[in-house]
Every structure is written in C-alpha cells, then in structure tokens.
Amino acid sequence: MPGQVGAISNEREGLLAYLAHMRYVLKLTAYGLTPEQLRATPAAGTLSVGGLIKHCSATEEGWIDTVRRQPQKVDYEAYNANFHLADDEPIEAVLAEYDRVAAKTEETVAGIDDLGQAVPVDHSVPWNPKDLDNWSVRWVLLHLIQETARHTGHADIIREAIDGGTAYPIMAAAENWPDSPWMQKWKPSGDQQA
Template sequence: MPRMTTERTESIPRVDPSTTSGEREALEQWLDWHRATLARKCEGLDDAQLRTLSAAPSDLNLLGLVRHMAEVERGWFRNVLAGEKAAWIYATDEDNDRDIHVTDEDTYEEAYATWQAEIAHANALAAGHGLDDIGVGKHRGGKTYNLRWIYLHMIEEYARHNGHADLIRERVDGATGY
C-alpha cells in the first residue's frame, strides 16, 4: 500500500515545556504537553476513524485511548491522591477493558468531554498538594504515592500511549508527527 501524506493544521494548542523551569512547573508542563499530543492525534478524524483498530490482535484504537486516559486521570488523581473512591467511568465487571473496547454507539464527543473533565478535576486536586504530599488513597496494590510519583507516572503513561496513537493515526490516514 503506498504511503499517504496528509497536510495537517492543528487547532489544539500545545506549549513546549520550558527548558529552565523548576521541578513542579516542568512536571505540569510535560504532562500538559502529552495530554495535548493525544488530543492532536485524534484531531480531524470522525468517530469511525477513531474506532479503527491498530492491528490484529490488538484492541487499541484512538477513541479507546482517550477513554482509557480519562480512567487513568480519575484513578490516580481522584482515587490515589485524593482518596475519593470514584467509580470507573467505562470499566465494568463484565469488561474491565471497556474503555478500550468501543462500540458504534461510543462517540469522541462524549469521550473527549469526559477526559477533559477528568483533567480539570485532576489539576484542581493537584493544585492543593505539594510534590512530596502522599496521597490519601491507595492503588490496587495497596501502596501510597506522592504527587511527584503520580506526575511522573502520568507522563510515562501518556508517552507510552502517544506512541501507540502515532502508529494508529498513521494506519488511519497516513498522518505522522505533530
């Protein structure tokens, strides 16, 4: 199959992290950069394209990655940092990976709005804590984590999934980069 090229214009702002900021500012800037990167990977695609699977046997798709990251934001900031015990958004007892397993009824509009709401809530919660503050909740393994660790983990989680998103987007329409 010949390689397609697609010209892109991004409307989703993404600010490059400062090269001279302090620790907290750097962590927040890199997390925001990765959040914006995932949104850019999805930009300009319709719901059917966003549901396109990466490659068999994987269930990964861009819509599912957005939904997954909404779950991850919720889990680490609401549940681990703040101890809210918030229920999963998409996961069910029958399908723990329901965030990734999208159907024709699942839309990007809903997923994006949910994801952005979780990001806003995460930012509000983090603003009330210092990097060394230990979250009041526990992760599934029973451990506690400080905000610094949560920020670093979130950056890693987004970076890994943005790599997946790169490949899926290229499969969908040939677009690369950004």
C-alpha cells in the same frame, strides 16, 4: 499549543505542563478522523485511537481520585470497556470528559502543598508492588506522564496505519501552521487541494 513544552519555573509547573502536553498530543491523534476511523483497530491488537484517549482519561481520573483519597472499586469490566469507543459514543464527549479530568487534576495538584504527600498503593491490582505502602503525588504525576506518553505512542502508530497522518503534520493542520519546505500540514486522504 507549540510542539514543545515552554520554559518552566518549578517542579510542579513542569510536571503539569508535560502532562498537559502529552494529553494534547494524544487528543490530536483523533484530529480529522471519521467515527469509523476512531474505532479502527489496524494493528494485531484491539487498540483504537478513540479507545486510547478514553482509557487515558479514565486512568488519570482514577489516579487523581486516589490522590484525593476517594474510595474506588476496581472493576475489571469497566477497565476493559475504557479501551473501546462505543458505537454510540461521540469523540466530542470523550474529549470533553478528558478536559474535565484535566481540570480536576490541575485543581487537585494546586491544592497540595507538598508533592511528597503520601498516596496509598492499591494492593488489589497485580501490577502494584506488594512491599510498598505509599507513592507520592510527584510519583503519580510522573506515572501519568509516562502512561499518557506510552499510549500516545500507540495512538501515533494506529493513526499512521489508518491514514498516514503523523504528529507534527497533524498538529500543523490543527493549529493552521503555515506550510514550509520541511513541514506540510496533514490533509485528509483524497483532499486534492494544494
């Protein structure tokens, strides 16, 4: 996938393309990391690359289930667990789950004629406004882009603290871009190959 979203022809395509791009860039923060590095929390808080990917996947599915009007139970313990990659949880399973959630999002949005369709506000959580009864599907997609982008920024910082890897060199390595005078592919620490 290129480093930028391509041309878009309509609002729905644009919202889905930007969400897909943010998912992809977030997943790239895990590229080349060991299981220990995926769980590392090098900042003052408890965020890890693996945990952030897991959280964004669960958050997106929760919102899409809300759009689909599927009943949900707000579970504080499950919410907190989604920020952590368990010791026996392989990143491949987390990435596959995120791909499944992405497909569910695409399918759900494709089946909605009007992005202005009402989506009920969950008043049981403290961060939602009490004076608003409905979001729109459009708002949900914009919120998912915002949420994923914010956590991608967190993951970028954590990744750079772990091994110095940054977004475009990691993307260049993952996609095997040719090296150029201004962009060199990321290489694992200790990799002496030129």
